[in-house]
Amino acid sequence: MEKPNIPDLEFVGEWPEGEDSSTGSPSSPATFHYAPFPQRFYAYASDNTFLAAFVVFMVGVAVNMPGISLRGLGEDRIYKLLIYIILFYHLLSAAYYTLGIALYGTTFGKNAMGVRVAMLDGSPVSVTRAFIRFLGYYPGAMLMYLGFAWALVDPRSQTLHDKLASTVVLEIE
Numbered sequence: 180m181e182k183p184n185i186p187d188l189e190f191v192g193e194w195p196e197g198e199d200s201s202t203g204s205p206s207s208p209a210t211f212h213y214a215p216f217p218q219r220f221y222a223y224a225s226d227n228t229f230l231a232a233f234v235v236f237m238v239g240v241a242v243n244m245p246g247i248s249l250r251g252l253g254e255d256r257i258y259k260l261l262i263y264i265i266l267f268y269h270l271l272s273a274a275y276y277t278l279g280i281a282l283y284g285t286t287f288g289k290n291a292m293g294v295r296v297a298m299l300d301g302s303p304v305s306v307t308r309a310f311i312r313f314l315g316y317y318p319g320a321m322l323m324y325l326g327f328a329w330a331l332v333d334p335r336s337q338t339l340h341d342k343l344a345s346t347v348v349l350e351i352e
Contacts, residue, residue, distance in 0.1 A: 211301060213336040214294040214348040223327075225288030230275060234268045273313055281309040285351075293351045301349075308344045315340025 214222075242249060249257070279286040281304055284295040296304055296312070304312070319326020319339040326339030335347050 211347070212350040212352065214292075214350050215336060216330050218292045218294050218350070219330060219336070219338075219348055220327075222286070222288040222292040222294055225291055226275070226286050227272075227288075229287055230268065230272055234264065234271065237267075238264055273310070276313045276316075277306060277309045280304050280312065281306040289348075290351075294348050295351050296346050296348055299345050299347060304344070304346055308346065312340045312344035312346055315343040 241247065249260075252260075276286060279289075280296045283290075284297060284303055289295060296309075298304055298308065315326070315338075319329075322339075329342075330336045330338045335341075337347060341347060
């Protein structure tokens with residue numbers, strides 16, 4: 180089986196300031212700086228804290244609306260309500276991570292930690308790839324978060340979900 184050709188990651192977009200006037204070529208391309216594990220961890224934790232707080236707030240608002248009471252609900256209805264809340268959380272997470280990364284290359288937590296998501300060549304991530312990346316969170320988390328810890332030993336600091344979507348997390352410069 181042939182080994183896949185993985186390109187060295189150098190900036191492929193516009194050249195930075197400082198072009199050599201005699202040749203019209205840049206003096207040196209900008210290189211990528213992969214986000215280290217602690218930045219990625221705190222960004223992910225911040226994003227999930229934000230999402231959980233939002234869901235708790237929305238549930239609190241809904242439960243305290245006039246005419247709504249949880250008193251008298253049977254145990255089976257409470258469980259059903261909890262399933263709906265969990266489903267809401269996962270749908271909200273899917274939209275948040277997919278659209279944030281596809282439209283802006285980052286999320287609130289990633290931006291606060293100074294990191295962004297890009298394709299292997301540095302280009303923006305499509306909606307499809309961002310959604311694949313989001314789906315990759317689940318197997319990475321189900322394996323005792325080993326899919327996330329993979330970034331500790333990977334030369335590009337990629338996690339399982341990055342590998343699945345062919346993305347990298349870079350420091351914002």
